Amino acid sequence: MTETIIKVDLKGSAYDNDKIHNRWHPDIPMVEKVKPGDDFIIECMDWTGGQIKNDDCADDVRDVDLTKVHFLSGPVAIEGAEPGDLLEVDILDIGTFDDSQWGFNGFFSKQNGGGFLTEHFPEAQKSIWDFKGMFTSSRHIPGVEFAGLIHPGLIGCLPSREMLDEWNKREKELFDTEPERVPELATLPYADTAHMGRMTGDARDAAAAEGARTVPPREHGGNCDIKDLSRGAKVYFPVYVKEAGLSVGDLHFSQGDGEITFCGAIEMAGWIHLRVNLIKGGMEKYAIKNPIFKPSPITPKYDDYLIFEGISVDEEGTNHYLDVHVAYRQACLNAINYLTKFGYSKAQAYAILGCAPVQGHISGVVDIPNACATVWLPTDIFDFDVQPNADGPKVELDGSIDLPLSKDK
Numbered sequence: 564m565t566e567t568i569i570k571v572d573l574k575g576s577a578y579d580n581d582k583i584h585n586r587w588h589p590d591i592p593m594v595e596k597v598k599p600g601d602d603f604i605i606e607c608m609d610w611t612g613g614q615i616k617n618d619d620c621a622d623d624v625r626d627v628d629l630t631k632v633h634f635l636s637g638p639v640a641i642e643g644a645e646p647g648d649l650l651e652v653d654i655l656d657i658g659t660f661d662d663s664q665w666g667f668n669g670f671f672s673k674q675n676g677g678g679f680l681t682e683h684f685p686e687a688q689k690s691i692w693d694f695k696g697m698f699t700s701s702r703h704i705p706g707v708e709f710a711g712l713i714h715p716g717l718i719g720c721l722p723s724r725e726m727l728d729e730w731n732k733r734e735k736e737l738f739d740t741e742p743e744r745v746p747e748l749a750t751l752p753y754a755d756t757a758h759m760g761r762m763t764g765d766a767r768d769a770a771a772a773e774g775a776r777t778v779p780p781r782e783h784g785g786n787c788d789i790k791d792l793s794r795g796a797k798v799y800f801p802v803y804v805k806e807a808g809l810s811v812g813d814l815h816f817s818q819g820d821g822e823i824t825f826c827g828a829i830e831m832a833g834w835i836h837l838r839v840n841l842i843k844g845g846m847e848k849y850a851i852k853n854p855i856f857k858p859s860p861i862t863p864k865y866d867d868y869l870i871f872e873g874i875s876v877d878e879e880g881t882n883h884y885l886d887v888h889v890a891y892r893q894a895c896l897n898a899i900n901y902l903t904k905f906g907y908s909k910a911q912a913y914a915i916l917g918c919a920p921v922q923g924h925i926s927g928v929v930d931i932p933n934a935c936a937t938v939w940l941p942t943d944i945f946d947f948d949v950q951p952n953a954d955g956p957k958v959e960l961d962g963s964i965d966l967p968l969s970k971d972k
Contacts, residue, residue, distance in 0.1 A: 573613060587776075709919050714789070906958040
């Protein structure tokens, strides 16, 4: 049987597990060692380390401590890996724990993380999703069920010292352009809640003070939130330190492209079965700067979509030059407004776009001044007809059901 090399206790604290860390730093000690060709299983806590509960109150989302996340299992040493190599990682399988058959989606409050549409959804809300085999549904969002495409939101290798210094320099420069912004422009190192794995003493304290936060994707991979990195996917990671230092976490049962609510997938605890190999000198051979991957051959089969367009003209009518961020935002808002005509609240519609296997596309970036982005909403996830027709939308949903909203303190 395949060995589980990292185990987690969902009832315990992530800080008590020395095979977990929540910062990126080249000196974090390896916790296990494997050889090229080996396959192994790694267990993962949910990205918050158990801060979010399976209930009907969003106070925990409002109060979540985002300086603690993400809790990652690793780093795992790969024998023979050297800087400049490519680490080939096959995702052989991935799944839920038998005693944790649920996940959560949340909107962070504007004062604590925000999200893609935080100006429209400034208060914390959440939805709980129950798993039934490969399918999921939510008591907070009626009329929807879909197959999950389980994947790691976050996976990557340790950075080199030079890379860490570059990350901290450029992100601090960005932060300093608007230091009072809410939410902030970048999440800078924060030692107080750092979990540095097996590091101790002065070395641990020094590393914690400069360890990179795990929030953004970077050159090594990290928090890329790519929903197609599921069973059967293959990823090629650049190696920046000796023995690579592979870590993984932030497992998602399902997610729409863009993970637009920030806590935007169906977040879960679970396990992942990996196999590793090396391509010596692969970074130079293939001009690799960021990871590349081959997607999973096993995906939910949804063939019928409603596709919502957005252009780079914002809510106030201001035209932006070929801005795909504004265009995708408008496409999402258009889809949300459409779904409200079938009885969903705007919050429920927002959660659907974050959780369901929605596709996002950059559809045009050359026709000045407007970029065009599209959101592809699969129609088969609904148990009623959501397509336009001459009779207008038929509302069958219970309007008394909505997402739990956090209470004012």
